Amino acid sequence: MSKELKIGIAGLGTVGQGVVNMIRQNRSSIATRAGRLIRITSVSAQSRGKDRACDISDFLWEDSPVDLAQNPEIDVYVELIGGSEGVALESVRKALANGKDVVTANKAMLAHHGQELAELADEMNCCVRFEAAVAGGIPVVKSLTESLAGNTIDRILGVMNGTCNYILTRMEHERLSYQAVFEEAEKLGYLEADPTLDVGGIDAGHKLALLSSIAFGTKVDFDNMEIEGIERISTGDIEQAKDMGFRIKLLGISKFTEYGLEQRTQPCLVPAKSPLGQIEEATNLVVLEGDFIGAIYLQGPGAGSGPTASSVLSDLIELARGIRIPMFGQKADTLKLANPCKSAVEVPYYLRFLLKDEPGVLAQIAKSLGNVGISINRMRQYDHQTKEAPVIIVTHKTNRKNLNLALDEIRSSDVSLEDPFAIRIEGIK
């Protein structure tokens, strides 16, 4: 058998521990499949003596990931530290500059620095693999980069943040407010140190940006993505949606339109019976649509020690097998600058208002919408005891630009008592 593939792992959180355990537990079958042994030589993490769910006594310890990344012993540097800047980025740059391949789970870093790292990797004849950065254990990166590589991709959409989906499904099933579920999740340790990355839609956006690059052959463009989180969703919204046969999901959607690349991560109403509508808890689902394939649906655990480790091992076994593919599936200098566009596609919207309970108010709302060509499909005004009337309107298909004009007018009028809230309705032909 060929000489072993020696790896250094920086970061021994849940994912790092999962990787250590997987390599140890399935050592033999991994070697049979990879064609050679994969051996961890060194590790680095913040706290050496910390109690972990894995045994690291066989490995050399490096205090500094940046030093580990340059360690002449290792062939592959595995970055599982996280964070878009700082030591993760510095160590990955060092690894590539020293001719080492990199395996990472760091979507934030790649969303901001992916093009730079792809160019450096090509220059140094190195590989950067990141299956674990998107949708946990689901092989979506490989499916786009390899399985669907013969297609022209039409669209990518998915539920790619398990925390948001968990919160939304808890709100629905338990009829709890967003705030109540958020606090509960915090107590249970389900949230990241900085939870706004999750609930603000940013984490899902990072992942979507990477998939867009592979799918459309464009340089990673996270900055031009429209992002909106789930913080404004109310139990009322969820119930309204349910009444109408929908569920609310944080969807990442990327599409190459005639106007340019449209990328958005936003809460959306989706038909309850559709595959996306049925995703519960922390499960992820990504839909890939292309000209010859039609559509494939990839569903599974979007996070967690085992599933994410499975994806890290997918990349390591690929490198052990001598498989070398450019980071985004094609040479970095062939990736085109994306011409970003916002919300070109017309869809119906769900609108929530809190209005003064006075004569003429509903007419005023309908007029503001009508003035920009938005017609109303459904409308409900709810029972209310106070002088504040909750009103839900579902529009026919319209574009976001016109909607924004109408909402601006309503927002600045004296009849609107809170900021109007709009959610796209996806999945309606």
Place this chain on the structure above:
Amino acid sequence: MSKELKIGIAGLGTVGQGVVNMIRQNRSSIATRAGRLIRITSVSAQSRGKDRACDISDFLWEDSPVDLAQNPEIDVYVELIGGSEGVALESVRKALANGKDVVTANKAMLAHHGQELAELADEMNCCVRFEAAVAGGIPVVKSLTESLAGNTIDRILGVMNGTCNYILTRMEHERLSYQAVFEEAEKLGYLEADPTLDVGGIDAGHKLALLSSIAFGTKVDFDNMEIEGIERISTGDIEQAKDMGFRIKLLGISKFTEYGLEQRTQPCLVPAKSPLGQIEEATNLVVLEGDFIGAIYLQGPGAGSGPTASSVLSDLIELARGIRIPMFGQKADTLKLANPCKSAVEVPYYLRFLLKDEPGVLAQIAKSLGNVGISINRMRQYDHQTKEAPVIIVTHKTNRKNLNLALDEIRSSDVSLEDPFAIRIEGIK
């Protein structure tokens, strides 16, 4: 850019035409991703002048696929003829013997000759790739061979024959008999030349056997698979199942148990709300379960020109990129002989009887079941005008061996008016 990858295609049915069109239509993006041009130099099919949905005028014509397979010009021989023996097998053997890589969609050939071809490929340092042989456009072969390669796979299960699923869903939605839907499908051209391959569960079994080999590191063992088709399913069965919250699907299931490798392709009742339960029409769904990944669900078009061509291109682009992996993910001489076992896992069963309408008959049935330790969960005897009583029994978990003993006793008794019919119930913990 490196020199082009030259391919010869044998077989210009719907899949072959799809491959020609895909290579032509997406030529440029394919070349950018593959790192070189993929060029069809020669083709071979049964009828040169036939009217096809693709233009083959640019290509050289070979009358014989066996000659095409040895054509010194080509790097890769693409076999899209089909059939487990005959010219498909002969041409693939010739291609490998002449040092050419092979891409095929031929599950029947591989289910019967996979080990021989894997050994020949290894000996000749050639690759045999077959993504298109299993579940159409869904990247299940790659997911098992590469994405989940770090896992110990627990189980594979799936709906992998679109024809069967189409028939069963038509029977359910239109309340038509099996025979009526079968004839309708035949008229519409949905059935293969030999439809028993589909409705008899054999085609699904071929596919399952290939996945088992990759998943469990065993030599392909189609002969020891338990196979049962859908021909005996009645509209009554479908309605009964629905009443109980189930749907009937032809499932392929493969599991490595303590007793050996259990492979079966049979109609099963699955919970209607489960992912497998919701598969409609010709869609396929494969579930892969492993120790670290948990479970992933891959769903999409299981057949058709575009989707299957997409998988053929996945393999071609892989070869163009210089990716060389053994056929079943590990060297052929490391694959172990499977120790086959039958239906080791205990599950509940749905049983259908037609019994004499006489006193004591139900007691006799219950006694036959009870004698082998099978307890009854539910039982229904239906209204009937004649002396023939349709009876449905749902058992608690039991093993097939005991069930067969009981059914043999019932079958040979004088109270059973037709062969008892048993369907496994899957998905009950």
